[in-house]
Amino acid sequence: MSFRPAVAPARSVEDHRLHIEDLLNPLAMRGSETAAMAAALGRRLAADVFAPLDLPVFRNSAMDGYAVRAASVAVVPVTLPLAGVVAAGNTDQPVLPPGAAMKVMTGAPIPPGADCVIPVEHTRSDGKTVTVEHGRSAGEFVREPGTDVRAGQLLATAGTVLRPRHIAALAAVGLGELTVTRRVRAAVITTGDELRPAGAHLLPGQIYNSNGIALAAALTDNDVDVVSVAHSTDDPAEFRARLAEAVAQADVVFTSGGVSMGDFEVVKDVLAELGGRFGAVAMQPGGPQGLSVVDDIPVLSFPGNPVSTMVSFEVFARPVLRRLAGLPDLPISELPLLDPVRSPAGKRQFLRGKLADGGVHLVSGQGSHLVASMARADVLVNIPPQATDVAAGTIVEVHPL
Incomplete structure (x- = not known):
């Protein structure tokens, strides 16, 4: 891979995009890590997940009502004595006496001996007895163990990008953490003597550093883990130091500024010495571009004008980063x-x-x-x-x- 000299025809957008994809595609093999369930939203599963237990875990009521034997309400109306109340979370196992009823709440365990639930709206009660006005068959309004999922059943496949509905199911079977694909780690370096942090007093010729925070936001929005956002002046020694810090902790480094044809193009000057290739891409904005590999870490160098930086990210980086994250392509x-x-x-x-x-x-x-x-x-x-x-x-x- 190489750029032709700047006097030669500029590289096409499509050609440059392919070179970036070639550099970043190996990140698909970046491995996995453990994520707590509370932090798993949007992460991609690295392995299939199987249910460790049945859902529901136990027989429970689908309604607020009265647990009875169906045989006791075969002929209605009928008045039955109340033998107790079972609330959701009740860990006792009171047995339903023959010919009686127990009041149960939605989600409460069905007492042994009962085989159906009469919804409360189909009854009348004085607190000691309950009159059932509509009979029910065995099994009605009873949630049986395993009717949602059986222990050992596949719950979610590797590659699934976890949405709230997946989190709900995985949390319901008691999983506290998951094996997920490690996010791509990115570092951002902005360059330029003229850049100042937000809130600083601007002297003539200075501007605020928007590209660092903007690139970090764009990366985060596409499920990339931003490990550092740094700024370097146009001093080559300082840029080399920031670059060394970035490649030591990131899978890919993004730089902004210092890639054009001026006299103080620190990114181009330093990275060209390390084998980086810089030149023009036939696009506007964002024509000057650079690609390098430093200590096996890809370095994508964008021009420093704010719109050029963001357009470069949108055109060249976002599509491949979304695929690496398991996110769908945005529709064109x-x-x-x-x-x-x-x-x-x-x-x-x-x-x-x-x-x-x-x-x-x-x-x-x-x-x-x-x-x-x-x-x-x-x-x-x-x-x-x-x-x-x-x-x-x-x-x-x-x-x-």
Whole structure:
């Protein structure tokens, strides 16, 4: 894998995406770990899960009512003496006397000797006796052990991304932890002397560091474990130190800034010495890109303009990271463009847009520094490189943000 020199034709978006996939696909073999049930939502099972016990665990009532022998209510109406009350959570096992009834609550154990439950709304009681007005057959409103799941039965298969419904079933059989696929671990490094943390006083020429927190949010949103977010100035020694810290703890490192054709491109200068490849991709925004491998860890280097960074993540990183996490691909749709567009020949444009009126409107301001305009967008509009004048009404490919 290599970039051609910058004077050569730029690499296509598709070609660059394939190279990134080749670098990241081995992370599918990253192994497993144990997760507590309370933290398992959204995780992917690494192994099949089998029920350790029957559900229901014991015979219990499906209704608030009265546990009786069906033979006792074969002829109705009939009045039966009350022999007690069984609440949910009752661990005693009182036996139902012949010809009597016991009041039971939903989920309460069915007393030995009873074989059906009369719903409370079909009875009248004075507290000492109960009059049953509708007879029932044996088994009615009785939940038998194992009617939901039997011990040893498969509950969830390896690869399942755990949703609340899975958590409910797995917790119901008493599991407190699960074996899940380890999340991809990512580190983020932003670069630039001009970047300052939120809340700091800005001097002329300085800006707030939005890319670090934005990339971390994008990674977390796609089930990636962000292990560090660091910033480096344009000093090569400092960047090398931040890079060493990142590759020591992450499966993949994302850098932002320092990849263009200027005089202080610290990411390109340092990583090129380590075999990294930098060059242009035929896209806008996000043209300058870099790919490196440091100590066997892939390093994806995006340009530093905020929109360029986020578009690069959406186009190149998010699809493969979602597949690695077991998440579904986000649907790409085709919709009419509601505004005309002029696009540079030979470059694929990813324009910020907003869904409306059965199509997609462009969000005003397409410069790669206009991060506030991206906040108003909910899609990227994919304008192919051969299109230069795109009329309103043209069907375009739309990628959700």
